[in-house]
Amino acid sequence: MPRSPRTIPASSVPRAHKHKSQLKHATRLSLLVPVWFLTLHLLALVLFALGFLLSRPILPDIAVKSASYSSPDVVLPRAFKRTVVILIDALRHDFIGSSGDGNEAYYLNALTTPLMLSVSQPEHAAVFKFIADPPTTTLQRLKALTTGSLPTFIDAGSNFNGAEVTEDSWIGQVLSSRGDGRTAFAGDDTWLSLFPSLSHGTYDKNLTFPYESFNVWDLHTVDAGVTSHIGPVLERRDEWDVLIAHYLGVDHAGHRFGPDTPQMKEKLLEMDAVVKNVVNAIKDDDETLLVVLGDHGMDEKGDHGGDSKGEVEAGLFLYSSRPFLAPVDQAETINQIDLVPTLSFLLDIPVPFNNLGSPIASAMLGPDRNFQQLASACRIVAEQIHGYRSHHPSFEGTAAVTEIYSAASEAWNTSKDYELISDLYLAYQKQNLKTCREMWARFDVPSMVAGIVVFVASFGTLIVFYATFDGSVECPSDYLNFLAPKIGLGGLTGLAVGAGLGYLQSRLAIATVFGLAMGSILGFVRGMNRLPSVKSPVSKWTVLALLSIILHGILFASNSYVVWEARSLSFLLVSFGFTLLAVSFRLPDTKIRATAVFHSLVFIIQSRVAEYPRVCREEQLPFCTSNFYASTASSVSSLTALIILFGTAVTLPAIIKSFLRTSASYEGSAPLWVGTGLRVVLLLVGLYWTLDYVEADPNSPAHVEQLKMYKYVVSRLLFGVTVVGAPLAWFRGVPLCLRVEMTNNQQKIKQAVQNGDVDTASKTSPVSVEIIGFGNTYGSLYLLLFVSIFAAVSLCMKPVGGIAMAGMVYQILTLLELGDVLDLFTISPIVTPTVIAIMGTQYYFATGHQATLASIQWDVAFLFTESIRPPLTHIALIFNTLGPFILAGLAVPLTVFYKLSPSPRDFRASEAIMGRVVRAGTGAMIYAGGLTLTSCIMTLILRRHLMVWKIFAPRFMLAGAAVIAIDLAIVASTFFAGKAIEGVYDVFG
Incomplete structure (x- = not known):
């Protein structure tokens, strides 16, 4: 039956504090359990990831010009003295000079100079469709564009932590062959991570101008800086051989506003002016080559990282005042790594040792279509690739590729049909590239299996530990x-x-x-041996919880179910809601039955509403419509979302107040903490996003840039209050939600004496005290901490995400009320933690995320600062991405504390509460661990599936991040729960 609110008389209030040190010791012992299983999950994830997230061995060899370069039969194109490389980040192929019919998208007919020149001067200029290998993140693309090598999936994780390029590259070859100080640079400082010599003296510092790259809200600073330097540097062309200019505005406009927006048109017009100015500057210089390229494209919302058509199709433009090209089809497609050998020949440097690309035929043929030049270039590249293969142990057993090389070499020695020779060498290079892609998709199956074995052992141990845990704090100590x-x-x-x-x-x-x-494994065996001694039968609710884990887990067996996972979770939660509703109708008490039915219906509605906010992934189209932002091609929130966000600042504190009042707990610290503090914080969160909305509005006046200062003042103030101030105040002050009422009983005693009732008079205390809110002492106290951390997470969410998180808090409170009314906390301690953990995944999708790299809301990294500033940047991203999982883990102790009153002067009762918290946390970890285990198993089985890198790999990464987030939150919540128990014991012990 539900636990009702209680008051206690003054005589029951203790006057002594005992066993405080024992209680602290019990808290420390209790932490051992979640820490142990967190360690196991980390180990299993590392083992599995080492076998699944592939890495490519890098050979340190540096290429030199072979004897073939000086062979009399080898004729190479005339090299240029200087090269200008303008990298326009995220320059999608259809951004370059595409034309429309009058109703075209904003990005059409803006950057037109490349296409116009390629049409009017086909021997001087050409536009190519420039295909990138996924992952389409800037760091990986720059590595490929400078070394000619292929990325692997695990490289995507280093995009915010660039590692130095240690393999051979055309930039390194320029430095070694042309001497120090012969390269100029301006733009994205990612280049500094890849080539530290930019900032350590190899490059002329007077010609090097790096800018911080990841503030995607800033469209102009980097571009304006690059443009201000590129003109003067072009005038000093005798001082450098290679000029690299990396513009970021197009990429940032895509992330911030989307591709089909006025801001994108503005940036493309600006880039068109840049290209036109550079062309004019070198139009009389036939020793300078201009290369304009995109490192990747962007999807319809302006993001990148995956392998959709828009993300991998970048643009490439080559130009020189000297005719050097064979005319090409404007739709000609080349691989991005093909630029590496092409630039090597046009710069007269050796082809980098690890290159896998082929020379661009048009640039090698030249305007007179000289196939001897193309065949010569292809032969040198083939020799370089053959040398790379001979040094690489992984190429054993690929004799078929070597046979093609032998046939091409034989044709070179015996035939003068250079077109045929070119075709043979190109066939060898393409087959080798195909072999490499397949080879670097070879998984370390033993490592993957080892990770699964550890996961199975930890999952089995979790279950038997949960089943055999007797609630005593000595149990974790005995176990370890x-x-x-x-x-x-x-x-x-x-x-x-x-x-x-x-x-x-x-x-x-x-x-x-x-x-x-x-x-x-031994812990699992020990637990299984003890299992027969457990007398309590398995509850139907426990079976339902385990069934939910199984049903959620088997979704990973199908790529379609993974794609539509949010709907499946909504079905699971709605089904659970209807189960609650059916049970509620069977309650005998009319009032309690009505309460349970009401909350069950609310829970069902909440589960359906949580499915509504969404950002659709590519595979869901056209059966899904994104509604998270103002439009499907934008990353800006709508005005409606802002209005609703302000509404939650008013309604959510009122909702929390209504739940606390059911236990008479809206007393003491609660009005200040919830009614005032939480409301003010949420209003300020709404103010921050309003300022952001105004700043992003293209119709806003120019002085709106000044709003940035106010934005950062608001966000930093909120960060200090929610992440530091409120939790610290809770931790140091233990703010109980209680009110003490004192009653003078003198008149009552006097009346009893007058009536001759001496016995009543003697038993009545002169002054009696009632403690209002006593029946929910633990729950109301912990809830204050929970809403404080919710406020911190809400701050890091986009407006619709903040609304969704408010809905998650409301749904958790609804579930807690049902757990109390239906006595679920006692019948099955695992069921409510499991449902809360499922809600964590459901609200991950509701906050605008998907199991894709492209859905990561990178712009939130600049919530507190204009540039990357650890740890603020990392906290913002973690709270934004994993906030629902963190809140789910932190909510678990509420399944024990909700409407739970202290047992005065009973140390053992307080200790037992700590044991129940540990068991509830174990229940949530069973869900998280089981889900990650099934993800690993299905990923191992489906590792050769067509959609492994597009669907299954990102979902595994999400499962891994979620289990660690939940586990860490369980560790933290166990610690905070111990602090709450100690604080209550200080008062009532």
Whole structure:
């Protein structure tokens, strides 16, 4: 039955504090359980990821010109003395000179100079469709564009942490062959990460002008800076051989507003003026080559990172006042890595050692279509690739490719049909490229299986630990004391195995894997041995919780179900809501039945509403319409969303107040914390996004840029209050939601004496005290901390995301009320934590995210600052991306605390509450761990699926991030729950 609000008389209020140190010790012991399983999940994820998220071995060799360069039969195109490379970030192919019919998109007929020149001067200029290899992130594209190598999926994670290019590149070849200080640079400072010599003296610092690159809200600073330098540097053309100018405005306009917007047209017109000015500056200089290119494109919303058509189709434009091209079809398609050998010949430097690209035929043929030049270039590239293959151990067993090379070499030696020779060498290069793509998709299956084994062991141990946990704080200590020697034994075994196999460099890792895996397996066996001693029957609610985990997990067996996962989760939650509704109708008490029916209906409605806000992924089109932003081709929130966001600032505190009043707990600190503090914070969050909306409006006056200062003042103030101030105040002050009422009983005693009722008079205290809110002491106290962290997460969400998170808080409170009314907390401690964890995934989608790289809302990184400033940047991104999972984990102790009153002077009761918190946390970890386990298993099985990198790999990465977020939140919530129990014990113990 539900736990009703309580008041207690003054005589029950304790006057002594005992067992405080024991209670703190119990809290520390309780933390061991979630920390242990967090460690196991981390280990399993690392093992699986090492086998699945592929990496490419890099050979450090540096190419030199071979004897073939000086062979009498080798004729190469005339090289240029200087090259200007203008990289327009995210320059999609259809941005270059596309024409329309009068109702065209904003991005058409803006950057027209490249296409006009290629049509009017086909021997001087050409436009190509420039195909990028995914992942389409800037760092990976720059590596490919300078080295000619292929990226692998794991490289995408380094986009915000660029590593130095240690392999051979055409930039390195320019430096070594032309001398120091012969390269000028202006633009995206990602180049500094790739080539540190930009900032360490190899390059002329008077010709190097880097700008911070990741503030996607800033469309103009970098571009204006680059443009201001490029003109003067062009006038000093005798001081450099290569000029690199990397513009960012087009990319930022896409992220901020979308491709089909006035802001994009403005940036493309600006880039057109830049290209036109450079063309005019070199039109009489036949020793200078101009290369204008995009590193990747963008999707219909302006994002990139995946492999959709818009993301991989970039543009390339080549121009020189000297005729050097064979006319080409304007729709000709080339790989981005093909630029590397092409530039190498046009700069007269060796082709980089790791290059896998082929020379661009038009540039090698020249205006007179000299096939001997093309064949010569193809032969040199083929020799370079053959040398790379001979140094790479992974190419064993690819004799068929080598045979093509042998046939081409034989034709070179015996035939003068240079067109045929070109075709043979190009066939070899294309087949080699195909082989490399397949080869670097070879998975380390033993490592993947090892990760799954650790996940299975930890998942099984979680279940048997949950089933056999008796609630005592000695249980975690006893459990880990049992495991310690087994972990040590496994570690020693791992050391022996590592030494025996010769893996001395990895012996520590092998020992760790063996130790933790052995500990998990033996812990599982021990738990299974104890399972028969458990007397309590398995609840139907527990079966329902485990069934929900299974149903959610098997979604990963189908790419279609992964794509439409949000709808499946909505179905699961609605089904659970109807189960609650059916049970509610069976309650005997009319008032309680009405309450349960009402909240069940509300829960069902909330589950359906949570499905509404969405950003559609490419695979869902045309059966899905995005409504998260003002339009489907924009990243700006709508005015309607802002109005609703302000509405939540008023309604959510009122909703929380109504739930607290059911237990008479809207007392003490609650009005200040919820009624005033939370409302003011949410109003300021709305103010921040209003300022952002005004700043983003293209019709806003120019002085609106001044709003940035006010935006950052608001966001930093909110950060200080929600992330630091409120939790610290809660932690130090333990703000109880109680009110004490004192009643003078003198008149009552006097009346009893007058009536001759001496017994009543003697038993009545002169002054009685009632504590209002006593029946929800734990729940109301912890709820204050929970709403504080919710406010911090809400701050880092876009407006619709903030509205969705407010809905999540409301739905959690609804579930807690149902758990109390239906006594779910006692019947099945796992069911409510499981449902809350499912809600975490559901609201991940409701906050504008998908299981894709492109859905990451990178612009939130600049919520607090104009540039990347750890840890503010990272906190904003983590809260934005993983906020629903974090809140779900932090809400778990509420399933124990809600409407729970203290047991005065009962230390063991407080200790038992801590044990229940541990068990509830274990229930949430069962969901998170089980879901990640099934994701790993399905990813292993489907690793050769056509959609593995597009669908299954991002979903595995999301599952991994979610399990760690939930586990960390469970660790934190266990700690905070212990603090709440200690605080209540200080008052009532």
